[in-house]
Amino acid sequence: MTNLIERLQSYMRRSAVSRYEAIPVPPFTVFIHPFDALIYLNYAIPDGPILGDVREPLRRLRAEFQKKGRVPRFEYVSELAPALADTLLAAGFRQEAEARLMVCTRESFTPVAVPEGPVLSVLTSGSPREEVRTFCTTARRGFSPDEPYEATEEDVSKMLEDLREGRAVLGRVEGQPAMVGMFTPPSEGIAELGGVATIERFRKRGLGTALTSRVAQEAFERGVEVLFLSTISEEAGRIYERVGFRFVTRMLFMVEGSHPEGAMLPVPG
Known part of the structure; x- marks a missing residue:
């Protein structure tokens, strides 16, 4: 360990x-x-x-x-x-x-189905800049809901760099950006699941669990052996456990x- x-x-x-x-x-x-x-x-x-x-x-x-x-x-x-x-x-x-x-491996990964309604899109370095801009803006608003924020060109360019090897997932509900998550570029078989956030009005619907599952699936399909994350919330920890994450330190x-x-x-x- x-x-x-x-x-x-x-x-x-x-x-x-x-x-x-x-x-x-x-x-x-x-x-x-x-x-x-x-x-x-x-x-x-x-x-x-x-x-x-x-x-x-x-x-x-x-x-x-x-x-x-x-x-x-x-x-x-x-x-x-x-x-x-x-x-x-x-x-x-x-x-x-x-x-x-917490860490998740291919062996511990437990896929969770997307509930009816939300649409999940996988973003890569070839995704349209406006789609990546929406991801960046949604992520920031999920973390800082009281902060007026729109992603800048620098934000978009930096995210596109990360997406050369990593992947991001953007979820929409009734066409509205609702939740996001991504995994960072892998190194030596390890990647980090980060930036998982849900806009306040879409929380408590199980959307974050489904999105986390999709991000993990994308990571393991691209050769990641160990996917890890950190969370300060016991509630979030239980959500991640449903997908197969386990506490390590x-x-x-x-x-x-x-x-x-x-x-x-x-x-x-």
């Missing part, structure tokens, strides 16, 4: 390097989204177990976040850096959330204490 957990954390680092600006601040690496300051798109990951005094690295880490106009924040598998949480708390961070890290999300709000991941619906 430890080997699997280490593989998952290594994948997270590789994936972040491919998508974000990576700034080494040993024993950490800071990952900065190229144009979006949304809090959960900018974070640091420890390079390994934390030993010794890290006050100076944390000072430099904070400076890098501030230089980019971002909030200092960490996302990491807690058992691989067990002393880090206390170190960060003492340095003025606070625990934003504790997430369940926990992740911590730590944010600078002066920031009033943390990232809140939506329930899939």
